[in-house]
Amino acid sequence: MSGELTGRTVLLTGASGGIGAVTAQALLAAGADVLAHYRSDREAAERAVGGASGATLVCGDLATPASARALWRDAEAVRPVDVLVLNAATMAETPFDGDDAAWDAGWEQLLAVNVVGAGTLLREAVRAFAGRGGGTAVVVSSWAAEQGSRILDVSGYAASKAAIRNLAQTLARHFAAAGVRIYVVAPGVVDTGMGVAGQSADQQEAVAAGLAMGSLVPATEVADLITYLVSDRCPSLTGATVDLNGASYVR
Numbered sequence: 001m002s003g004e005l006t007g008r009t010v011l012l013t014g015a016s017g018g019i020g021a022v023t024a025q026a027l028l029a030a031g032a033d034v035l036a037h038y039r040s041d042r043e044a045a046e047r048a049v050g051g052a053s054g055a056t057l058v059c060g061d062l063a064t065p066a067s068a069r070a071l072w073r074d075a076e077a078v079r080p081v082d083v084l085v086l087n088a089a090t091m092a093e094t095p096f097d098g099d100d101a102a103w104d105a106g107w108e109q110l111l112a113v114n115v116v117g118a119g120t121l122l123r124e125a126v127r128a129f130a131g132r133g134g135g136t137a138v139v140v141s142s143w144a145a146e147q148g149s150r151i152l153d154v155s156g157y158a159a160s161k162a163a164i165r166n167l168a169q170t171l172a173r174h175f176a177a178a179g180v181r182i183y184v185v186a187p188g189v190v191d192t193g194m195g196v197a198g199q200s201a202d203q204q205e206a207v208a209a210g211l212a213m214g215s216l217v218p219a220t221e222v223a224d225l226i227t228y229l230v231s232d233r234c235p236s237l238t239g240a241t242v243d244l245n246g247a248s249y250v251r
Ligand SMILES: NC(=O)C1=CN([C@@H]2O[C@H](COP(=O)(O)OP(=O)(O)OC[C@H]3O[C@@H](n4cnc5c(N)ncnc54)[C@H](OP(=O)(O)O)[C@@H]3O)[C@@H](O)[C@H]2O)C=CC1
Pocket: 013, 014, 015, 016, 017, 018, 019, 020, 037, 038, 039, 040, 041, 042, 060, 061, 062, 063, 086, 087, 088, 089, 090, 113, 140, 141, 142, 143, 161, 186, 187, 188, 189, 190, 191, 192, 193, 194, 195, 196
């Protein structure tokens, strides 16, 4: 898809993370100008964009509505954003059998970052896009949002991804006539980032063996799907959730 996104500016959150880094590379390869967001790991964001002339780093925390709005303002101050890829998230644990403080803290962080902060950024983008006659957002959700998590202690994470997916659906419905397209991507267990965090190669192999394809989802496939969706070659997909899990979860 080389050149297909030339002239378009993409704000990509979480470019310093596993899927975000690979997605930054795919968007840049397709010709987009990428505002590559990070929160704490600037070096990872720098590595992700590899000094590409079309890339600019932007920093921000999605933990509060105010900081999410500040991130939008900072990005638009660089140049007007045509596309938002809402990829950054936390998979804080909500230990079911843990102490109450750990449960409470997990929920607080998940709702603050994955729902309220991310939702506030999406609202900022949709309002700007609608005011300009259109724009595109991709929300990275999870298969866990569709079926509940298979891991008891990430129940809060799964619920948070369902919440942001649901907000995307409402906004897609209400702003379709204004030219705003919002697509949802729901990956299964991906071969990077939170899909493999803290796991040995043997543990990753064991997880892969339990999946229908016998392998984790390559991050490049998530990146390629996002790149395709933001090209708006299929605008009638707005509001849809695209599953990417190798038939381990089929509905
Ligand atoms: N990997 C997987 O198996 C799957 C992932 N997903 C989804 O894909 C997306 C990317 O996941 P993945 O790449 O694995 O995650 P990573 O943990 O590798 O990266 C998370 C990213 O989110 C950023 N981030 C975390 N907390 C905040 C915050 N408070 N404010 C702003 N940014 C924040 C991090 O920034 P920094 O490091 O700079 O602090 C980092 O760039 C997420 O939405 C996740 O839910 C969905 C299904 C499967």
